[in-house]
Amino acid sequence: MNIPFLDLKRLNAPYEQGIAVAVERTIRSGRHIGGPAVEAFEEALSRYQDGRHVVAVSNGLDALKLVLRGYMELGRMRPGDEVIVQANTYIASVLAISEVGLKPVLVDADIKTMNLDSSKLEAAITERTRAIMPVHLYGRVCWDETMKRIVKDHDLLVIEDNAQGIGSESPLAGVDGYFKTGSLGHAAAFSFYPTKNLGAMGDAGAVATLDAELAAVVRALANYGSDRRYHNIYRGYNCRMDPIQATILSYKLPFVDRENARRREIAAMYKREVTNRAITICTVEPSTATNYHQLVARCDSRDHMRQYLADRGIGTDIHYATPPYLQPCYAGEFANTAYPVTDRLASTIVSLPIAPYLTYAEVERITEALNDYR
Numbered sequence: 001m002n003i004p005f006l007d008l009k010r011l012n013a014p015y016e017q018g019i020a021v022a023v024e025r026t027i028r029s030g031r032h033i034g035g036p037a038v039e040a041f042e043e044a045l046s047r048y049q050d051g052r053h054v055v056a057v058s059n060g061l062d063a064l065k066l067v068l069r070g071y072m073e074l075g076r077m078r079p080g081d082e083v084i085v086q087a088n089t090y091i092a093s094v095l096a097i098s099e100v101g102l103k104p105v106l107v108d109a110d111i112k113t114m115n116l117d118s119s120k121l122e123a124a125i126t127e128r129t130r131a132i133m134p135v136h137l138y139g140r141v142c143w144d145e146t147m148k149r150i151v152k153d154h155d156l157l158v159i160e161d162n163a164q165g166i167g168s169e170s171p172l173a174g175v176d177g178y179f180k181t182g183s184l185g186h187a188a189a190f191s192f193y194p195t196k197n198l199g200a201m202g203d204a205g206a207v208a209t210l211d212a213e214l215a216a217v218v219r220a221l222a223n224y225g226s227d228r229r230y231h232n233i234y235r236g237y238n239c240r241m242d243p244i245q246a247t248i249l250s251y252k253l254p255f256v257d258r259e260n261a262r263r264r265e266i267a268a269m270y271k272r273e274v275t276n277r278a279i280t281i282c283t284v285e286p287s288t289a290t291n292y293h294q295l296v297a298r299c300d301s302r303d304h305m306r307q308y309l310a311d312r313g314i315g316t317d318i319h320y321a322t323p324p325y326l327q328p329c330y331a332g333e334f335a336n337t338a339y340p341v342t343d344r345l346a347s348t349i350v351s352l353p354i355a356p357y358l359t360y361a362e363v364e365r366i367t368e369a370l371n372d373y374r
């Protein structure tokens with residue numbers, strides 16, 4: 001009995017038939033760009049996301065880029081302005097910032113939360129800092145009292161990278177008094193990459209914001225910069241979500257909370273059952289503060305442990321073994337800075353299977369293997 005890290009066929013199996021019926025309807029509609037299917041998903045995600053304006057877009061990286069470009073078009077940021085983001089994020093967060101001509105400023109992670117260490121935030125702020133991009137990495141809320149105070153004191157924009165966070169809830173209210181990730185900041189980017197907690201069957205993403213003006217700019221930017229047909233007010237992109245992905249996402253969205261609840265149960269089981277002191281299961285309290293997009297464990301002999309699990313047919317992954325600042329594309333860019341906690345995490349973290357379809361027997365097999373590990 002092999003347990004792959006993630007089996008997308010098995011993940012989508014319960015929805016396959018319903019999706020096929022819905023997609024057939026979309027195919028027969030003859031609308032293949034925009035139209036009712038995309039509008040329906042935008043409305044559904046808006047309801048899920050506290051009534052925010054939602055723009056369905058092509059993927060999570062584009063969603064981040066569009067928000068940043070949108071703020072630049074609105075005059076809230078200028079080329080060369082700085083955006084703070086955590087050093088241990090997925091590279092897309094950093095790419096979005098540099099791509100639009102802004103400057104990513106990395107802040108090291110906290111070893112316990114595995115998220116931005118807000119005690120290091122104040123020191124990273126300069127007169128060119130305009131925004132913080134909290135990344136809800138692994139589905140863990142990246143938002144606390146210190147960050148909230150600094151945002152207010154320095155009048156910063158909060159642009160959430162909610163690619164991994166859908167359905168997580170902060171115990172502390174965001175800038176507008178809401179609690180769900182994706183509703184905490186001024187604007188948020190979502191990814192529906194197939195492995196995310198709400199996964200499409202291809203690439204897809206979204207922008208959510210309370211700011212109607214920003215939403216209108218993002219919508220235009222994603223459609224060649226046009227506010228109406230053949231009238232281009234911005235030098236825009238083509239970053240639209242296609243109706244087939246929108247149809248699939250509308251079908252799956254009502255199930256995301258149930259799947260997240262199942263992930264929480266599985267995480268609690270790992271926490272309860274794994275007693276091997278060489279392995280730390282990194283859970284979160286309260287459990288609603290995460291959707292367990294990933295369940296991360298830490299182990300000093302991580303690579304050895306992964307091989308041991310692989311030999312027993314258990315798949316794992318690492319998110320991420322090489323932080324963005326060490327990637328070749330950023331060589332020289334962050335040369336004078338050190339991110340010791342990010343480095344330490346990169347060499348000790350391992351993501352364990354946490355897919356909502358896992359049976360108790362399967363999780364038990366994994367926890368027993370972890371307990372037998374020497």
Ligand SMILES: *Cc1c(COP(=O)(O)O)cnc(C)c1O
Nearest residue numbers: 059060061090092093163191193
């Ligand atoms: C997946 C992901 C993205 C990018 O999303 P895509 O849809 O793959 O472009 C951005 N940031 C984080 C943290 C992610 O996990």
